[in-house]
Amino acid sequence: MIRAIILTAGLALPSLPALAATKAEAEAALAAAQAAESEAIAAKAAWTPTETALSNAQKALAAGKWDEAKAVADEAMTLARLSVQQANEQKTSWRNAVVR
């Protein structure tokens, strides 16, 4: 009996609400990533993999794959932030590369 309960609980775990993204969470993650990418574009610092990740997140969202949409949107967010960080760092560090 105990083994049956454990097995049932184990099978149920992946579908527990606490572990799965909701539609609202996926939409929020995508909106945040899009906002971060807008900042990168404004700084002329955008990366192509960010655009790809955003596109994939939108497709996953449209397909109702909330987990995937949130995960890929989070990845896009990270990439967008890194691209802006790179641009900010380069505002001064480019001088170190100048041939003199």
Next chain:
Amino acid sequence: MAADKTDPETDRKAFQAFFFAKFSNVAKDDFGNGPYAVNEGMRNEWKKIMEFPPYEFALDEGHAEWEKPFANGKRYADCFDNKGEGVRQTYPRFIVETGQIETLEGALNRCRVENGEEPLDPMTGMMASLAAVMSESSRDKPFAIAIPDDPRALAAYDRGKEFFYSRKGQLGVSCASCHMSPAGERMRGDILAPALGLLAAMPIYRSDWGSMGTTIRRISTCSSQTRAVPLKADDEDYRDLEYFLSYMSNGIPIVGPGTRP
């Protein structure tokens, strides 16, 4: 590091001295030939390719377009100094009225628009063919980019310099990362061209494209290769970069139109 005082001529001398030392066996006038100037194997291939230059069709097309009058009867030649003959080496130019840098392709499109025609795609097609015609008429004329004593021109030069040396894209690569110290070395199947004379062969027929392309098409491709989102073709940053890079090549002869792998 503190900002340096803007001194294009001192920069140019240091830039060129770097390449003359790195490639002491390459003649100054040969730098415009890019990878073919610094790699014997590629040079031999190039000589074979040049028996039937792949840009010849573009030149034919460009000459026909160049001679064709606009609807108002004016021609391209009416928009340029010396009727457009032998002036390519002076582009990009700083335009006092706008305070901006104008590329050769920008000047050609301005000519069209001022004469009631639609602008062309600045990256390829007929624009590349017209640029080829203008480059051909400037062959052997050394780059002669002017930077007037105007704070806006100097600021454009500075922005172009910053772009050239700034790492961009997910790969964190700058123009200098490929075309300064590693010039002449292989990156996968390609030989990296020296930054000196890099634009002297433009526009080019590039085998990888299977067609002609202008300077801005090549720069835009570089952006993609670093996994950066390319800017708009007429973006100020790209024009300023071309201004800086062309000024660095002052004294290097135009060899365009050219061909590249």
